[in-house]
Amino acid sequence: MGYLFGPVLSRRLGLSMGVDLLKHKTCNLDCIYCELGRTRCLTRYRDRFVPPQKVLQEIKARRSEPFDYLTFAGSGEPTLSLDLGKIVAEAREIVEAPVAVITNSTLLTSPAVRREVAAADVVLPSLDAASVESFRAINRPASDLKIDKIIQGLKDFRKEFSGEIWLEVMLVKGINDRDAELIARAAESTEPDRIQLNTVVRTPAEPVEPLSEEEMKKMLEIFPGAELIPDWDWSVPPATRDKLLNLLSFETCTLEEICGRLDLAGSDAIKYCKIMERDGLISRRLCGGKLCFQVAVKPYYNQKKI
Template sequence: MIHVFGPVSSKRLGQSLGVDVLPPKSCTWNCVYCQLGKTKEYVTERSEFFPKEEILEEIREAVSSGTAIDWITFVGSGETTLYKGLGWLIAETKKLTSIPVAVITNGSLLSEEEVRQDLLQADAVLPSLNAGSEELFMRIDRPAPGFSFDRHIDGLVKFRQQYSGQLWVEVMLIDGVNDSAEALHDIAAVLETIKPDTVHLVLPTRPSTESAVHLPSDASVTRARMILSAVAKVVHPVKGSMNLKNTDDIIRTVTSITMRHPLQERELRHALDELMPDDPDQAERMLSAMLGSGAFKTLTLEDGEVYWVPSSDTRT
């Protein structure tokens, strides 16, 4: 499949079937922590980049395969709401299945009424809020010209006023950037105006192209949970387990996942061990064969965690 991948284990959504509606990388922001790498050229106008019927057919095939799926998650190689047919896809997907639909977005286009209308049928929407001030917004999210902090917050507030589904705001916590008490109180003040159902605290665990992006300390995470929980329930999700048991082509599945985000080798190894519990050596041989195919390469972070990315990945 071209647009549908997984299911993959999600920190927020269990076994999540991903639906990528964009050509890489199409985004309104150039976030310092982005797992997709740098935004080489901003995209700010909505477009139907691929035929929506083509994407829907892949969703239909995936949900009818018998694979265990907790959520169908629209997530782009960039900013998901840039896809102009998103509202139609959400509506048609909900006709196909009772599996709940989520949309992961940076929220930058929620200031547009058309975009807000497109998302109203989703069961959960997960926008980003990484800063409570213009200065930190520009430093972390690095938006395209015209995408101001005030515009971002205004869009989030207006969407909350219209949306009756689950609004789960993501806050990416970065060491030495937005994890101070002052920065967190600023974020909490903005969250009070948005009124999300929950706040999902996320950490930059996957490789970034920016060398200055580091995991916050445990003390910083605790501080964030204490300050933000005064506004809404704070969730620091535990990562789920990758499941390959219903995959008929492991290499194709792993390839489709790594094209969207780096894949933790420890997670992949665990999934292969579960697939072949009576022969752990076979899992090791499969890992070696996949690396030997030349389709993948590995990246090792400062904490020693190893991630798989496509061999064409240019991050350092």
């Protein structure tokens, strides 16, 4: 076990259960903004990195946990795994949630890879450059990768895939923002369902600068119809937060008990618990092997009742 991670709160996918088919960190790019750090294993070859049957066993074992998407992502570029297509197709039969693949788009030049990725419900490719210079500057690719071919691969994929394509464009100050017009035209030409603009929010591989909120809003004029990937704006509806705090002030509850008592769907309950944990309002512990939640600090009005 250990091929799944999360579920994590994702800005694009809600509560996302990650599947990692790679070894840390295996990629054909070495993006300057990568939150995984420098690419130590810069490879252009597809390979088997993990045993597929074990991954599928783990997906089966965790299928009933609440999550909004099962997402193929993780320690590098998922399309470098030769098992991606098989595992995605089988995972769709196992889990109820839609299956998403996050990819840097580079291998969509290959018809075989496009067929494998097309087994997903949603594909989240990225495109940060439209010229050789900015591709080198921001993505630092393995030597044989060509940006014009990658853009053509995205166009071909659009023709072959009827599911949702959400194209991400990462903008880094002074690196590719000057090429925004060119990138916008290239992004539009690939006809994705959504274009999502992002800037550096997590600790990057290199000391690069994000665009300001104002600069990102201006980018929407260059990328008409695009959207900004929202900031970490998770919040719990106040009435639900109060009810949950009140419940947990009196007793420690499992996730199932929280769902039953507050009439919440499993994915909402785990999402709210994670947010309230992050905010220091509640904490988790294991009770008889089950995950339970309790208040971190008892509210004043309940302390008085005891």
